Amino acid sequence: MTSGTADGCGCRDYDLTRRSLLRGAGVAGAAGVTTSLVGDVLTASVFGAEPRGNVLVVLSQRGGVDGLSMVVPHAESAYYAARPSTAVPVGRLLHRDATFGLHPSLAPLSPLWRSGGFAAIHAVGLPAPNRSHFEAMEELEDADPGSRDRVGWLNRLIGALRQDELFEGVAVGSNVLPTSLIGPEDGLALSTPNSLATPYAGTALGTSVKRGLTEMYGTGGRPVQEAGRQALALARRGGRYTEAAQEGPRQGAVYPGSPLGASLRDAAALIRSGLGVRAIAVDSGGWDHHVNVTGLMTSGLADLSGSLSAFFADLGRESSRVTVVTVSEFGRRLDENGSGGVDHGYGNAVLVLGAGVRGGRYYARWPTLSPGRQVEGDLAVTTDYRHVLGEIVRARFPSVDSSSVFPSAGYRRTGFML
Amino acid sequence: MRFPDALPEATQHLADRFSYGVDPALVADVRTHGGREGWWRAQLARTDPQSLRAGLVPSWFPLLRNPPALTALLASRGVRSSWVVGQELIAQTFARRILSRHQVHETMVDFWGNLLYVPASESRSYAWRVDYDEQVLRRHALGTYRDLLKAAVVHPSMAGFLTNDLNRKGAINENLGRELLELHTVGRRYSERDVRHASRMLTGFQVEVLTSFEARYVPARHDTGTVRVLGFTDPNRDPDGRAALGRMLGYLAGHPATADRIAHRLCVRFVSDDPPDSIVRSVARAYLRSGTDIRATLNALVRHPEFQRSRHAKAWNPSDDVVHTARVMGLAPTGALTPGAFLYRLIGAAEDMGQVSLRWPRPDGWPETTDNYLSASRVLRSWRHHLDLSGTQGDLLQGVTVASKASQLPSAWPRSLAELVDHQSQRLVGRPASTVVVRAVAAAVGKPATHRYAGPDSVPEVDYRLLRGTVLNSPSGLER
Numbered sequence: 056m057t058s059g060t061a062d063g064c065g066c067r068d069y070d071l072t073r074r075s076l077l078r079g080a081g082v083a084g085a086a087g088v089t090t091s092l093v094g095d096v097l098t099a100s101v102f103g104a105e106p107r108g109n110v111l112v113v114l115s116q117r118g119g120v121d122g123l124s125m126v127v128p129h130a131e132s133a134y135y136a137a138r139p140s141t142a143v144p145v146g147r148l149l150h151r152d153a154t155f156g157l158h159p160s161l162a163p164l165s166p167l168w169r170s171g172g173f174a175a176i177h178a179v180g181l182p183a184p185n186r187s188h189f190e191a192m193e194e195l196e197d198a199d200p201g202s203r204d205r206v207g208w209l210n211r212l213i214g215a216l217r218q219d220e221l222f223e224g225v226a227v228g229s230n231v232l233p234t235s236l237i238g239p240e241d242g243l244a245l246s247t248p249n250s251l252a253t254p255y256a257g258t259a260l261g262t263s264v265k266r267g268l269t270e271m272y273g274t275g276g277r278p279v280q281e282a283g284r285q286a287l288a289l290a291r292r293g294g295r296y297t298e299a300a301q302e303g304p305r306q307g308a309v310y311p312g313s314p315l316g317a318s319l320r321d322a323a324a325l326i327r328s329g330l331g332v333r334a335i336a337v338d339s340g341g342w343d344h345h346v347n348v349t350g351l352m353t354s355g356l357a358d359l360s361g362s363l364s365a366f367f368a369d370l371g372r373e374s375s376r377v378t379v380v381t382v383s384e385f386g387r388r389l390d391e392n393g394s395g396g397v398d399h400g401y402g403n404a405v406l407v408l409g410a411g412v413r414g415g416r417y418y419a420r421w422p423t424l425s426p427g428r429q430v431e432g433d434l435a436v437t438t439d440y441r442h443v444l445g446e447i448v449r450a451r452f453p454s455v456d457s458s459s460v461f462p463s464a465g466y467r468r469t470g471f472m473l
Numbered sequence: 474m475r476f477p478d479a480l481p482e483a484t485q486h487l488a489d490r491f492s493y494g495v496d497p498a499l500v501a502d503v504r505t506h507g508g509r510e511g512w513w514r515a516q517l518a519r520t521d522p523q524s525l526r527a528g529l530v531p532s533w534f535p536l537l538r539n540p541p542a543l544t545a546l547l548a549s550r551g552v553r554s555s556w557v558v559g560q561e562l563i564a565q566t567f568a569r570r571i572l573s574r575h576q577v578h579e580t581m582v583d584f585w586g587n588l589l590y591v592p593a594s595e596s597r598s599y600a601w602r603v604d605y606d607e608q609v610l611r612r613h614a615l616g617t618y619r620d621l622l623k624a625a626v627v628h629p630s631m632a633g634f635l636t637n638d639l640n641r642k643g644a645i646n647e648n649l650g651r652e653l654l655e656l657h658t659v660g661r662r663y664s665e666r667d668v669r670h671a672s673r674m675l676t677g678f679q680v681e682v683l684t685s686f687e688a689r690y691v692p693a694r695h696d697t698g699t700v701r702v703l704g705f706t707d708p709n710r711d712p713d714g715r716a717a718l719g720r721m722l723g724y725l726a727g728h729p730a731t732a733d734r735i736a737h738r739l740c741v742r743f744v745s746d747d748p749p750d751s752i753v754r755s756v757a758r759a760y761l762r763s764g765t766d767i768r769a770t771l772n773a774l775v776r777h778p779e780f781q782r783s784r785h786a787k788a789w790n791p792s793d794d795v796v797h798t799a800r801v802m803g804l805a806p807t808g809a810l811t812p813g814a815f816l817y818r819l820i821g822a823a824e825d826m827g828q829v830s831l832r833w834p835r836p837d838g839w840p841e842t843t844d845n846y847l848s849a850s851r852v853l854r855s856w857r858h859h860l861d862l863s864g865t866q867g868d869l870l871q872g873v874t875v876a877s878k879a880s881q882l883p884s885a886w887p888r889s890l891a892e893l894v895d896h897q898s899q900r901l902v903g904r905p906a907s908t909v910v911v912r913a914v915a916a917a918v919g920k921p922a923t924h925r926y927a928g929p930d931s932v933p934e935v936d937y938r939l940l941r942g943t944v945l946n947s948p949s950g951l952e953r
Contacts, residue, residue, distance in 0.1 A: 117835075186651075186665070187651075187655055187661050188835070188837075189655070189661075189837055190661055251850060251853065252853070253853065253856065254853075254856050254857040254860045254942075255857075255860070260935065260939075263917045263918070263919060263935075263939055264856075264860060264917060264939065264942070264943070266913075266916040266917050267913040267914060267916055267917030267939065267943040267946070268856065268913070268943075268946060270909060270912055270913035270916050271909055271910060271913045271943075271946070271947050271948060272948070275948065277948060277952075278788065278844045278847050279788060279847060279852075279948040279949075279951040279952055280948050281847075282847035282848065282849060282851075282852045282951075283852055283948060285848075285849040285852070286849040286850070286852035286853045286856070288849070289849040289850065289853065290853060293850075340834050340835075341834075345636050345639075345646060345647075345648045346636055346639060346646075392644065392645070392646055392647075393639065393641070393643065393644020393645065393646060394636065394639035394644065394646050396636075396639075396646075398646075398647050398648075399647075399651075431665070
């Protein structure tokens with residue numbers, strides 16, 4: 056056996072710096088990941104060296120959420136005319152201003168809205184319409200049109216944080232990285248906080264097993280060899296995350312028993328564990344409303360708001376460094392279809408919650424729903440989603456050059472961040 | 474040294490890609506058919522009689538044969554949920570992958586099922602999902618893509634999943650029409666008008682989704698009038714639009730863009746995550762020339778030089794990993810009577826690793842690229858799973874026949890530890906052991922590579938488990 060021991064088993068220590076991993080990681084990065092959703096929810100995260108740094112949580116509503124039901128433009132008669140059976144009645148809306156109101160299922164987040172920690176932005180989206188789920192998601196997460204490199208914007212954010220850490224990108228809830236995390240920075244996926252050790256760790260057999268594994272995964276640039284090295288490194292550090300998760304939610308927070316609830320519960324544990332997480336991507340499925348948009352939005356938003364409300368309660372004081380933003384590949388058509396649903400559309404609404412948010416109000420360069428302002432029967436986009444994300448990056452990660460995260464996107468401030 | 478139960482490299486490669494793992498039965502079949510070519514032809518023709526045990530698999534899941542109306546009724550009464558139906562379908566699928574003699578057929582059922590994708594347990598499609606498996610995927614997996622597409626698109630399970638039951642004259646629902654173009658045929662090269670026209674052609678199919686699931690064609694729901702999709706035009710005058718729909722699907726199946734898309738996906742599955750253009754072009758050409766014949770298309774793929782150049786370029790995805798491990802370790806399921814049965818434990822292990830066949834929620838199917846399944850946590854869990862199945866005992870081993878130690882080890886003795894590692898490497902991984910793996914096993918077992926064992930009985934259980942588990946846990950054990 057070789058010398059050097061961090062864990063008392065006589066195993067070689069394969070802690071690698073980011074740079075040494077990067078040399079080989081080109082293989083995995085170039086191979087690319089084409090898609091990102093596993094099960095109903097996925098979370099992915101990025102670690103930095105600063106254990107108490109600011110954290111960005113990107114919650115993807117996969118399928119294309121109906122922003123017009125989530126943040127209802129109640130002053131528009133066109134909305135009620137286009138949706139005779141599915142419009143949300145104005146009397147049921149929460150926190151109405153002259154133009155907008157929130158869907159009633161968002162009630163669990165009302166305290167946050169009132170305290171100014173929750174804002175909504177409307178008519179946000181891709182620069183040009185794309186009604187294909189798969190392409191729109193790719194574009195949304197890659198956020199670098201014209202480039203053939205498959206590097207996602209969260210991956211560029213990690214790179215810009217410039218920290219020499221072993222795990223720069225970690226996916227939790229799945230073993231498939233979202234497009235936003237793909238790129239030269241290392242990706243790592245954890246499906247649950249459990250079983251993050253080498254086989255039979257803590258037993259004599261486990262010690263024998265680990266001796267064999269460390270022999271086999273010392274060198275080599277094949278993807279499986281890279282993955283094995285990361286696995287051994289994870290096994291040395293995953294314990295802190297496992298422990299934080301096993302302690303359970305704090306402050307009496309109760310998460311819905313949904314995949315999204317479980318995912319945000321794990322995300323909170325990851326933040327509390329002090330491993331230095333900086334960005335977490337959470338995927339939530341089920342937002343494709345071809346049918347029964349009323350029922351799906353009522354239950355989906357109840358799950359979303361209940362999960363987020365528990366998440367912030369659970370984080371307690373830690374929430375002062377955590378900002379959450381929702382994104383979705385596209386909005387829905389203005390007109391309802393023949394099935395009480397709405398087909399693929401364009402402009403959408405985005406929710407921003409937590410640290411640094413100038414909340415309790417709506418933001419929009421509202422295009423209105425008048426026929427001349429629609430884009431092929433859809434809400435127009437007047438705020439590039441990259442500018443929304445860019446504003447958060449600028450406010451919460453001031454050391455990062457946001458133009459390197461969103462190349463050629465330009466920048467126009469909306470003002471929803473402090 | 475080469476052990477007699479090892480296959481030549483080129484044959485091993487073919488079997489690594491087109492089977493769920495080389496076991497003694499597969500090696501025997503290769504011998505019977507005089508080598509790789511003969512085995513491949515017999516696999517495509519499915520002329521060999523099915524093994525007895527594989528033939529019994531459907532009888533382990535009698536309730537999967539309930540008619541859709543009864544399946545729906547039992548679910549609505551809380552007797553047997555859609556989740557249970559899906560779980561049984563996945564267990565049956567895993568059992569067939571482990572036991573079937575027709576490995577290429579099983580592989581192609583998986584491939585097409587992941588392209589013309591309908592998940593298990595989805596609430597609008599589950600009642601018909603088993604029928605979809607039998608009547609669409611299994612029937613047409615080695616036929617023509619044209620017939621497969623025609624059968625899949627009009628099937629009530631697909632209709633339910635992509636809401637075509639709601640698509641009718643005067644209330645067009647574009648869900649299936651869009652995915653037919655984008656996922657099932659030409660890819661993203663359609664206009665919004667193409668989607669609308671294709672959707673109109675798809676009207677007429679009624680399924681009582683969420684109630685009786687009764688399915689029928691209702692001409693009054695069909696939207697007649699000229700349909701134009703990507704160069705296809707049909708007057709679509711007949712109130713019964715099925716013949717016109719058949720013409721449109723035939724056109725789309727034979728479209729060059731469909732050929733490119735299917736060829737690329739086949740090559741990503743069977744060659745490498747980023748396949749060379751030359752093989753993709755050859756496969757697309759064979760697809761078009763043969764009139765979408767799947768066997769001709771696969772022949773072009775496996776006979777192209779790039780196919781053999783791609784050895785070890787793919788990884789086992791988690792579901793295939795657990796099936797592969799069962800096959801190479803000599804573990805044959807014998808039933809599925811209890812939730813703790815081996816087959817259900819395999820599903821649990823695959824779930825832990827992050828990928829269970831038929832549990833992907835979206836219509837695009839699981840990614841066919843495999844490098845992206847190689848996350849750190851998945852690797853940790855694969856390692857654990859391989860070791861769990863490496864011995865002759867273990868709490869996962871219920872409802873399964875465990876091969877004897879003697880049958881898994883060499884026949885001539887004594888053997889050094891190094892020789893045993895080499896033997897197991899050829900059996901489990903299909904390659905001779907590298908010096909690194911020999912060293913790793915020696916380190917794990919705590920004995921020198923020269924240590925000699927007198928016979929199978931003198932190999933202690935812990936050595937046996939560490940030997941086999943470490944070999945399968947080597948980097949080569951995750952590659953195919």
